[in-house]
Amino acid sequence: MSGVAETVFDELKRYVRWSETDEQALRSLHGAAVPQFQLLAEEFYDRILKHEEARAVLAGGESQVGHLKVTMVAWLDRLLAGPWDEAYWEQRYRIGRVHVRIGLPQHYMFGAMNVHRTGLARIAYERFHDDPDELQRVRTALGKILDLELAVMLHTYRDDLLAQQARVERLSTFGQLVGSIGHDLRNPLGVIETSLYILRTRIGEDDRAKKHLDRIGEQLGVANGIITNLLDMIRNRPLARERVALAEVLGGAAAVVKRPAGVSLDLEGLDGLPAVEGDPVQLRQVFVNLLENAVFAASPEGAVAVRARADDGAVALEVEDTGPGVDSATRRRLFEPLITTKDKGIGLGLALVKRIAERHGGSVEYSDRPGGGARFTVRLPA
Numbered sequence: 365m366s367g368v369a370e371t372v373f374d375e376l377k378r379y380v381r382w383s384e385t386d387e388q389a390l391r392s393l394h395g396a397a398v399p400q401f402q403l404l405a406e407e408f409y410d411r412i413l414k415h416e417e418a419r420a421v422l423a424g425g426e427s428q429v430g431h432l433k434v435t436m437v438a439w440l441d442r443l444l445a446g447p448w449d450e451a452y453w454e455q456r457y458r459i460g461r462v463h464v465r466i467g468l469p470q471h472y473m474f475g476a477m478n479v480h481r482t483g484l485a486r487i488a489y490e491r492f493h494d495d496p497d498e499l500q501r502v503r504t505a506l507g508k509i510l511d512l513e514l515a516v517m518l519h520t521y522r523d524d525l526l527a528q529q530a531r532v533e534r535l536s537t538f539g540q541l542v543g544s545i546g547h548d549l550r551n552p553l554g555v556i557e558t559s560l561y562i563l564r565t566r567i568g569e570d571d572r573a574k575k576h577l578d579r580i581g582e583q584l585g586v587a588n589g590i591i592t593n594l595l596d597m598i599r600n601r602p603l604a605r606e607r608v609a610l611a612e613v614l615g616g617a618a619a620v621v622k623r624p625a626g627v628s629l630d631l632e633g634l635d636g637l638p639a640v641e642g643d644p645v646q647l648r649q650v651f652v653n654l655l656e657n658a659v660f661a662a663s664p665e666g667a668v669a670v671r672a673r674a675d676d677g678a679v680a681l682e683v684e685d686t687g688p689g690v691d692s693a694t695r696r697r698l699f700e701p702l703i704t705t706k707d708k709g710i711g712l713g714l715a716l717v718k719r720i721a722e723r724h725g726g727s728v729e730y731s732d733r734p735g736g737g738a739r740f741t742v743r744l745p746a
Contacts, residue, residue, distance in 0.1 A: 373453040376515050386505035387446055393502050394444040396491040397484065404483045405436035411479050440480070443509060456516045474514065481510050549591055557584055603643040603723060610637050610679060610744075613644055614670060617651035626665035629655075633672040637679055638746040642724045647744075650720050650728075653713040654683040654740050661687025661738060678726075678743050686737045690730060698730055717742075 409432060439459070442452065484506050492499035560580055567573045611634040618629060640647075651670075658668040666686040673680050690698060699718040714728075717740075721728045726744035733739040 372519065373450060376512055377448075380508040380511055382448070382508055382512075385501060386508055387448060389498070389501040389505035390444045390509060391446065392498065393484070393488055393491065393506075394441075397444055397487050398441070400483070400487055401437045401440045402433070404440060404480060405433040407483060408436055408479045409433055443513070444484075448509070448512075453516070456513065457520060474517075477510065477514060481506070484510075549587075553584060553587055553591075556580075560584070603646065605641055605643060607639050608642050608644045608647060609639055610647075610672065610681065611635060613648050614651050614672070614681070617648050617655055618670075621652060621655040621659060623659040623668070624663055624665075627659055627662045628667045629659075630667065630669040632669065634670075637672055638674055640679055640724070640744045640746055642744065646720045647724070650717050650742060651681075651683070653717050654742070657713060658683050658685035658687070658738070658740075661685045663687075666737075674746065675743065677746055679746050681742045681744075682739055683742075684733045684737060684739045686733070686735075689732055689736060689738045695730060699728070 442455070446452070485503060488499060488502045488506065492502055560577060564574075564577055567577070614631060614634060618631065623629060655668065655670075662668050662685040668686075669682075669684045671682045671684070699714050718728050721742055721744070724744055726742060728740060728742045731739045731741065
């Protein structure tokens with residue numbers, strides 16, 4: 365973490381008057397608590413899953429919840445065993461960012477945290493009820509460490525709120541700029557297109573001239589496409605909703621994406637996918653953008669794969685490539701307009717992908733591909 369994060373953690377510990385006595389007290393409870401970690405994890409997620417809104421963001425069904433329970437056991441172990449250093453802060457901060465990313469309402473986490481507060485207090489009483497002084501030290505330390513955990517959660521949600529405000533301001537400025545120049549650019553491009561049509565009818569059989577006119581036509585298409593994407597970013601174009609077969613959408617997207625001979629493309633799991641309700645034209649644009657990025661990253665020689673699966677009431681589609689992946693600095697702003705890793709890109713593709721996915725009630729996330737490369741996962745409600 366950065367120096368700012370370190371200062372925050374030190375300040376939080378000073379605020380709760382964290383001391384070596386607290387660390388010793390938690391470690392003295394650790395051995396007695398370990399056999400009950402699994403039970404505490406069960407109680408924790410049982411409490412969260414009773415709420416429909418919280419249950420909805422924990423996509424993935426029983427397998428996902430089972431994985432989360434294993435993670436929770438490790439979380440409890442670190443809670444009581446320490447060390448409570450900067451690495452501890454970094455780990456907790458990352459967990460908080462996951463909660464923010466998946467949209468888990470923070471009040472559910474506050475309520476569920478009380479499960480651990482109550483459960484650990486019970487274990488402490490069972491272990492130290494015959495030693496009132498040690499019991500008091502353990503209870504005090506538990507209060508402090510759980511307050512620190514809640515403070516970390518609040519900090520991550522605060523960071524996310526500030527980031528959202530910054531994005532809104534950037535998009536507002538971006539929208540004003542695009543709205544003012546989009547129409548003005550269409551006019552000269554229209555004149556060029558008309559003149560190009562007239563020239564095509566007058567050059568006769570001059571193949572060299574035809575070649576240059578074709579190049580002008582291609583670049584006109586590129587320019588018009590950029591303007592269209594810019595305008596799509598700032599307007600809520602209505603979704604032409606219908607029942608959509610994603611196999612057809614992905615097949616159509618794959619057919620129009622150009623790729624060099626050294627880049628392979630593999631489509632897996634498309635047959636038998638449940639249909640989704642959405643706009644097939646806009647969904648096709650999602651996968652055209654993702655496949656174009658993947659082919660660019662994997663070029664001149666590499667592999668691109670699309671893997672699809674039904675995922676607990678949703679459809680998950682992963683677009684992977686064997687390219688260099690995305691560096692950590694770019695990753696934080698990957699889906700914002702004007703952020704790109706391409707030398708000649710303007711950074712609209714992924715921003716548009718995110719906007720379309722969210723308008724369909726879905727999401728898109730980036731992760732590193734095991735073995736190197738990038739993976740983009742689009743989830744859509746089935």
